[in-house]
Amino acid sequence: MDFTKLIRPHILSLTPYSSARDEYSGKAGIFLDANENPYSSVLGKPFNRYPDPYQSEVKEKLAELKNTKPECIFLGNGSDEPIDLLIKALCEPKEENIVIMPPTYGMYKVCADIQQVNIQQAPLTEDFEIDLDNVFDAVNAATKIIWVCSPNNPSGNILSKASILQIVKAFPDKLVVIDEAYIDFSTEPSFISELENYENIAVLQTFSKAWGMAGLRLGVAYAHPTLIQVLNKIKYPYNINIVTQGLLLEALDKNDEKDRLVAEILSNKLKLEKELSELEGVVKVFPSDSNMILVKFEKAKERFKFLLDKQIIVRDRSNVALCDDCLRITVGTAEENQRLLETLRTF
Known part of the structure; x- marks a missing residue:
C-alpha cells in the first residue's frame, strides 16, 4: 500500500x-x-x-x-x-x-x-x-x-x-x-x-x-x-x-480472569435473552455476539422511561437507523438482570 x-x-x-x-x-x-x-x-x-x-x-x-x-x-x-x-x-x-x-x-x-x-x-x-x-x-x-x-x-x-x-x-x-x-x-x-x-x-x-x-x-x-x-x-x-x-x-x-468474567457474562446473556423473548410486549430479541442485547418492544419509549424511574438504566436506541422501538440492554449480573425482568413484568 x-x-x-x-x-x-x-x-x-x-x-x-x-x-x-x-x-x-x-x-x-x-x-x-x-x-x-x-x-x-x-x-x-x-x-x-x-x-x-x-x-x-x-x-x-x-x-x-x-x-x-x-x-x-x-x-x-x-x-x-x-x-x-x-x-x-x-x-x-x-x-x-x-x-x-x-x-x-x-x-x-x-x-x-x-x-x-x-x-x-x-x-x-x-x-x-x-x-x-x-x-x-x-x-x-x-x-x-x-x-x-x-x-x-x-x-x-x-x-x-x-x-x-x-x-x-x-x-x-x-x-x-x-x-x-x-x-x-x-x-x-x-x-x-x-x-x-x-x-x-x-x-x-x-x-x-x-x-x-x-x-x-x-x-x-x-x-x-x-x-x-x-x-x-x-x-x-x-x-x-x-x-x-x-x-x-x-x-x-490476568487474561484467565478476563476469560472467566466473559464466560459469566455470556452465561447471564443466554438466560436474559431467553427470558426477554418470553416477556409480553417484546417484539424481537436480536442475536448478539457481544455483552449487549438489542430488543424491539411495544411502547419502547414508555418502557424506557418506566425503567428509568425505577433507576434501571438501559439505552434508548429507537432514534437510530433500523432500530425503531428498540432498547439496548447491557448484560448485568444475575441479580441485576433479574431485577430488570421483574420490573419489566410490572409495566
Whole structure:
C-alpha cells in the first residue's frame, strides 16, 4: 500500500513535538531535563516523573498476548483517541470522506463532523448485516476510511468476515478500520491475524468491556507500522498516564480472569435473552455476539422511561437507523438482570 497517498501530505512532512523522554528513554540517572518535581508527589507516590510516551513495556507484553509486533500497536485514551487521530491523519477537511454503516458507533460521525470531514453512509440490512451494494455505492475517489464495527454497536452481532474481506480486497487504497470493542464476547477470531496479509487494515480494541477497565480509558489500534508511526507523531506526547500503564501491565497477567468474567457474562446473556423473548410486549430479541442485547418492544419509549424511574438504566436506541422501538440492554449480573425482568413484568 502506498501510505504516502493515504496520509495527508502536511502530516507526512510535519515535525512532531519532541519530549524529554524522546531524547533519553532510560530509567536510571539524574533527571534534570523535563522540569519535573524531584521530590516525588504531594501524595507521596511516584507520580513526579513523566510516563513513557510510547508505552514500550506495555506494548511488548500486549504484543505477546495478541501474537503481533510492538511496532504494530498504538495505545490511546480509549478507542476514541485512535478514531479521532485516524481521521485527522488521513482526511482533508471539506474535501475527503469516511464511509460508515449505520446503525453503528456514533463517534465515527462525531469525530468526522468535528474535523469537517464528509460522511458517506452505507446502511446495514434490516438484519444488521453488511450490504455490499450500499458500500460500493458509498465509496468514491474521495473516500479515505471505511469503518466497520464488528461485533456491531448497537445491534451486538458479528458482521460477515467474508464481506469485510471483500471490502478490504476491493479497496486496497482505502483504510478499512474494524472496530472490535466487543470481540472478546464473540467466538469469531480477531482481524489482528490478518494484518500481515492486508496493509490497508486497522483493528481497534478496548480494555473497557471484557477486561472491565472502562474507568481507566484505554483503547488499542493495531495496524501497519507506518500508520502506527503517524499516530505516534500526531498524538499528545504523554497520552497514557503512568498509573494506567502500571495497572495495564498487571492486568495483562490476568487474561484467565478476563476469560472467566466473559464466560459469566455470556452465561447471564443466554438466560436474559431467553427470558426477554418470553416477556409480553417484546417484539424481537436480536442475536448478539457481544455483552449487549438489542430488543424491539411495544411502547419502547414508555418502557424506557418506566425503567428509568425505577433507576434501571438501559439505552434508548429507537432514534437510530433500523432500530425503531428498540432498547439496548447491557448484560448485568444475575441479580441485576433479574431485577430488570421483574420490573419489566410490572409495566
